[in-house]
Amino acid sequence: MSVVISGVSVLIPGADGAKALAAGPEPGAGPVEPAALVGKKGLRYKDRATQLGYCLTSAALADAGLLGEDAMAVGGDIGVVVSSNYGNLDTVVRALDTLREGTVTATSPMDLPNASSNVIASSAAIRYGLRGPNLMVCNGATSGLDAVNWAVTMITAGRVDRVLVVGVEPDNDVVRRLLGGRHAVDGGAAVVLEDAGAARARGATVRAVLGRYVRTAGVGAVLERLAASGAPAPARWQLPDATPAGVGADLLPGVERAALPEHSGRGSGALGVLQCATAVGLFDEGGWGPVFAVCGTDEDDASAGLVLLAPPAPEAV
Incomplete structure (x- = not known):
């Protein structure tokens, strides 16, 4: 389903x-x-x-x-x-x-x-x-x-x-x-x-398709499992809250990294949903995916990740 x-x-x-x-x-x-x-x-x-x-x-x-x-x-x-x-x-x-x-x-x-x-x-x-x-x-x-x-x-x-x-x-x-x-x-x-x-x-417009979700200890382990889900290589990686510059630079090399800007404040419980909405905004502008959304750094109790895919052609929905 x-x-x-x-x-x-x-x-x-x-x-x-x-x-x-x-x-x-x-x-x-x-x-x-x-x-x-x-x-x-x-x-x-x-x-x-x-x-x-x-x-x-x-x-x-x-x-x-x-x-x-x-x-x-x-x-x-x-x-x-x-x-x-x-x-x-x-x-x-x-x-x-x-x-x-x-x-x-x-x-x-x-x-x-x-x-x-x-x-x-x-x-x-x-x-x-x-x-x-x-x-x-x-x-x-x-x-x-x-x-x-x-x-x-x-x-x-x-x-x-x-x-x-x-x-x-x-x-x-x-x-x-x-x-x-x-x-x-x-x-x-x-x-x-x-x-x-x-x-x-009901003739609704599909804005994005949800792929695999994973939750485990560590950002690297989350990204590995998302990459192993069968989805194409990501076009963008949405970073966890307050990720210090340079952290994880060895992860997903060459993939665009994006984060909620510092001036916006801590996303906390809102961040994962904001990441989903960001992916929709990218797709609405004609961007392509997949987008990997990740919450929780290695310093947190756990990390979670979700694959978001661009919507298919209308006749394929």
């Missing part, structure tokens, strides 16, 4: 689409304003990661032709997998500070529901009528690509025909303290994954 990408959205400072992301986010751009994109209604009492998740969900569903005029998903049997490592960290810290300094009665009844780690995924499903399986992945450096793999697993297992995958990370004082003063991407990307036959049946 083939799984394809049929919709994509990108929302980070300096890049509001897949092509802009592939070209490189503009430096110096201001923060994203969710109210300007999805309206103010329903944003009050929602943490920033959830607000950004709303924006990404709406735009990805619309891009895939799955958002109705009532701003609800068409044929709501759509799964949701969200990846975020820092998503509601500020809410959790605020609640814990309140408990430490006072009593449980001092906590906000509007704030505490946001302390659940799955708040982004569940909130997006409720707002847009996504009634399929719902998962939240907070899995460190590999989280974004792991989320994509969970979505593929749902589809190939026959649970659903399509799954929305969102990778989002907010930027705030709590996150910066955790990152030692560095900032997070304050946004992310979303992709709609779909069974190729289901996409063909």
